[in-house]
Amino acid sequence: MKPFDYHIASSLESALSLRNESASYIAGGTNEVDLMKKHIHQPDALVDVNGVLSAEIRPDNNGIEIGAVVKNSILAEDREIAEKYPLISEAILAGASPQIRNMATTAGNLMQRTRCPYFYDTALPCNKRSPGSGCGAAKGDNSHAAIIGASSECVAVHPSDLCVALVALDAEVRITEKDGSEKSIPFTDFHRLPGARPQLDTNLPEGSLITSVYVPGNEFYEHYAYLKIRERSEYAFALVSVAAALVLDENNIIKNARLASGGVAHKPWRWEEAEAFLTDRKASRSNFEEAAEICVDQTEPMEHNAYKVTLLRGAIETALVHCMDFKKG
Amino acid sequence: MGPREDKINNIGRRFFLKASSAATALAFIPRSVKAFYIDVKTRILGRKKVLPTSFIVNGRNYDLEVDSRSTLLDILREQLGLTGTKKGCDHGQCGACTVHVDGRRVLSCLTLALMAKGKEVTTIEGLAEGEELHPMQQAFLENDGFQCGYCTPGQIMSAVACVNEGHTGSTEEIKTYMSGNLCRCGAYNGITKAIQKVAQ
Secondary structure, rough: OOOOEEEEEEOHHHHHHOOOOOOOEEEEOOOOHHHOOOOOOOOOEEEOOOOOOOOOOOOOOOEEEEEEEOOOOOOOHHHHHHHHHHHHHHOOOOOOOOOHHOOOOOHHHOOOOOOOHHOOOOOOOOOOOOOOOOHHHHOOOOOOOOOOOOOOOOOOOOOOOOHHHHOOOOOEEEEEEOOOEEEEEHHHEOOOOOOOOOOOOOOOOOEEEEEEEEEEEEOOOOOOEEEEEEEOOOOOOOOOEEEEEEEEEEOOEEEEEEEEOOOOOOEEEEHHHOOOOOOOOEEEEHHHHHHHHHHHHHOOOOOOOOHHHHHHHHHHHHHHHHHHHOOOO | OOOHHHHHHHHHHHHHHHHHHHHHHOOOOOHHHHHHHHHHHHHHOOOOOOOEEEEEOOOOEEEEEEEEEEEHHHHHHHHOOOOOOOOOOOOOOOOOEEEEEEEEEEOOOOHHHHHHOOOEEEEEEHEEOOOOHHHHHHHHHHOOOOOOOOOOHHHHHHHHHHHHHHOOOOOHHHHHHHOOOOOOOOHHHHHHHHHHHHHH
């Protein structure tokens, strides 16, 4: 690791003022410390924000606010979350290990970097790590690469499970900008597609701090499923994951549908066309199959990752079927 | 001997003479070379930052000066002599370095020592009461919960947490909640049995 200075921020203002181009924020450190050990991130200073951001989960009349430094395990175990926003619990518990979930924070989960092997190996070209060096995965091993929304500059995928649930539930990211002004970013706009500037994972303005994630109240706590397909049954990143949630009427007609995926794109991906298709249709196997078909029709697999399209089709169908198994009313 | 071989021999002799005189010259300037190397290193990397931190380990308070880059794992092993906690992958993938911080299991290899400021750390050395082993340590012995033993301190710290968290409802649940600890010897069945014994 490169030597660095370490500041423990005493207030939100001091955190914002200590942060500059060569300084990084640190909360749980599960990704940042690893990236620094591998010389992928080389900040001159770290600004520890654990003491100045909220570690509370606060329900209000319209939804629930999750503090930026709420640990993943605390969030997954929270009673209010498990009862009214169970998709969040399911997604968190599908990811990482108990030890990492005890360290990792909500905001840190949003800010984690891709696990693309070309990004992680400093001997190989990667436009995300070193802009202009080229994309090693595009012509190399792209078996773990994106199947939708990739560019010629970058084919990496976002690794989070939690973010897939949050994008499905229409969450918003509350931030404080460098000048102290507060802003809210819809979750669908928080992460970005790689385009010509893959070094940027998010639309978070430089130097801003995430202060909380807000999830609006919803009725997706009865029929939901988080399905994750990976190379071993635990403790691995998703090849493909699906967050599905339905609101049904007494005749099993879908009144509202949410469908999102991880492991397929540079950002947690919402399948809005399939959601629109399912709305006002019967919750039936054939409609689920058609919805899955609508999703896979949009994909553009590469040389080594066409298998992900097959996985995705099955995962979407299965997740929707699982939604029908969950009757917790 | 062909002309080509001859030429190779000639170059070899010349090269030997050049190389040995260069090495002799270098032998006279080791200090300046070393100083130059350190100078370049600090210019490129910058000087290490040593900062104060303090935390409690197994009930004992430590006030320390640490390199900002030190992980809790390195400090435990190198500075405090608590070598029970093991360094496996050093990248948060194997669980060998698992310790408890404020009662919850975490990875000491991804925790900077400066982040542990003011916290209470428990390592494998803090489990036994004098000569009496912790029930989980005893259960690992009785149920063949290890072979080579390298991952064992991490497994036991994780297992104690797994029981405290109440994730021992079934074999599947134990395996899921112990998935952050790898064992290359494959002692998983013994580990699971040991946890079930203690959970009873």
